[in-house]
Amino acid sequence: MTTPIRFELIKTCRQTGARLGILHTPHGSFETPMFMPVGTLATVKTLSPEELKEMGAGVILSNTYHLWLRPGHDIVEEAGGLHAFMNWDRGILTDSGGFQVFSLSEFRRIEEEGVYFRNHLNGDKLFLSPEKAVEIQNALGADIIMAFDECPPYPATYEYMKQSIERTSRWAERCLKAHRRPNEQGLFGIVQGGEYEELRRQSARDLVSLDFPGYAVGGLSVGEPKEVMNRVLEFTTPLLPADKPRYLMGVGSPDSLIDGAIRGIDMFDCVLPTRIGRNGTVMTSEGRVVIKNAQYARDFSPLDPNCDCYTCRNYTRAYIRHLIKCDETFGIRLTSYHNVYFLIKLMEQVRQAIREDRLADFREEFFECYGFNKP
Numbered sequence: 385m386t387t388p389i390r391f392e393l394i395k396t397c398r399q400t401g402a403r404l405g406i407l408h409t410p411h412g413s414f415e416t417p418m419f420m421p422v423g424t425l426a427t428v429k430t431l432s433p434e435e436l437k438e439m440g441a442g443v444i445l446s447n448t449y450h451l452w453l454r455p456g457h458d459i460v461e462e463a464g465g466l467h468a469f470m471n472w473d474r475g476i477l478t479d480s481g482g483f484q485v486f487s488l489s490e491f492r493r494i495e496e497e498g499v500y501f502r503n504h505l506n507g508d509k510l511f512l513s514p515e516k517a518v519e520i521q522n523a524l525g526a527d528i529i530m531a532f533d534e535c536p537p538y539p540a541t542y543e544y545m546k547q548s549i550e551r552t553s554r555w556a557e558r559c560l561k562a563h564r565r566p567n568e569q570g571l572f573g574i575v576q577g578g579e580y581e582e583l584r585r586q587s588a589r590d591l592v593s594l595d596f597p598g599y600a601v602g603g604l605s606v607g608e609p610k611e612v613m614n615r616v617l618e619f620t621t622p623l624l625p626a627d628k629p630r631y632l633m634g635v636g637s638p639d640s641l642i643d644g645a646i647r648g649i650d651m652f653d654c655v656l657p658t659r660i661g662r663n664g665t666v667m668t669s670e671g672r673v674v675i676k677n678a679q680y681a682r683d684f685s686p687l688d689p690n691c692d693c694y695t696c697r698n699y700t701r702a703y704i705r706h707l708i709k710c711d712e713t714f715g716i717r718l719t720s721y722h723n724v725y726f727l728i729k730l731m732e733q734v735r736q737a738i739r740e741d742r743l744a745d746f747r748e749e750f751f752e753c754y755g756f757n758k759p
């Protein structure tokens with residue numbers, strides 16, 4: 385079988401063990417570590433494909449659960465798939481919907497065959513199974529699709545977690561069997577196990593034995609402290625094949641991206657940049673700026689003095705504060721553009737630091753500047 389997804393390891397940072405790589409997909413090849421902007425409903429909110437391209441986005445996410453409900457995967461398939469539907473000719477990854485079921489729907493019942501829950505929009509009864517999740521993703525046509533898994537809440541007992549990962553491993557096998565387009569869409573397995581090393585080992589062993597073209601570390605960024613995430617990554621990423629891509633789901637903030645790359649992660653996604661952008665919070669090289677604050681009313685400097693993005697080259701904090709205060713749509717376009725650009729450029733700096741074998745030094749400098757080290 386010709387796998388449509390191939391990871392090329394370029395080098396490993398001598399200071400940290402972080403990896404510089406290239407992710408080859410049917411819609412282009414993209415350097416890693418990479419940040420993938422999230423476009424849940426087939427749009428990275430407020431941004432056009434041209435804007436995403438000019439800032440250097442390579443792979444973007446869309447979501448199986450949401451697109452299944454609206455507009456329906458049949459309509460997207462009829463449009464020629466997600467790339468045609470949303471006019472995006474680079475990489476697309478779809479999450480499998482399991483996480484949304486657990487995070488959006490209160491009433492749900494997990495059985496061996498799948499999950500029974502309610503449509504979060506109208507309360508209708510719904511059922512998602514490994515087979516259904518793969519069928520929807522085959523119709524959507526993303527380059528990378530995710531196995532249907534259970535992402536247990538944090539914290540979860542060892543006993544609960546053990547039976548959950550064993551079911552997730554059985555579901556992963558069912559996803560492989562149900563996958564109709566293995567030569568065009570790479571199916572990634574998702575390692576679970578919470579904070580329990582033994583269960584992470586068992587989950588990784590099960591999934592690696594199924595030989596997926598790539599692996600996600602799931603079950604993180606669900607409310608656990610950052611130290612727990614970092615510890616779990618330290619003993620989980622080494623269990624995954626070095627020649628396959630490693631994807632940390634739902635992460636994240638600038639410090640988590642750097643710390644994840646140091647621990648061997650190649651791919652990240654998070655709604656953070658557009659989510660906080662919509663309420664007027666921006667990430668800058670000197671820490672977060674909440675633009676509505678009165679202190680910016682007469683501040684005619686850019687959001688970030690060290691940023692060369694479209695927003696920072698053309699508009700001031702005072703102007704953007706005015707737009708956000710007046711609920712002008714252009715305001716959240718400018719903050720969203722800057723935030724996505726900021727994380728994409730941060731990963732460029734991380735890749736350059738890996739090339740120069742100095743990612744630990746870069747982490748020190750960035751954390752100092754951003755204020756993470758401040759008490």
Ligand SMILES: O=c1[nH]cnc2cc3nc(NCCN4CCOCC4)[nH]c3cc12
Pocket residue numbers: 479480482483533534535574601602603604605606633634635654655656659
């Ligand atoms: O195990 C998982 N399996 C499949 N999809 C996931 C998606 C996930 N997304 C997060 N975290 C997202 C946290 N966001 C941070 C910003 O605010 C919104 C939530 N954790 C995740 C875990 C999984």
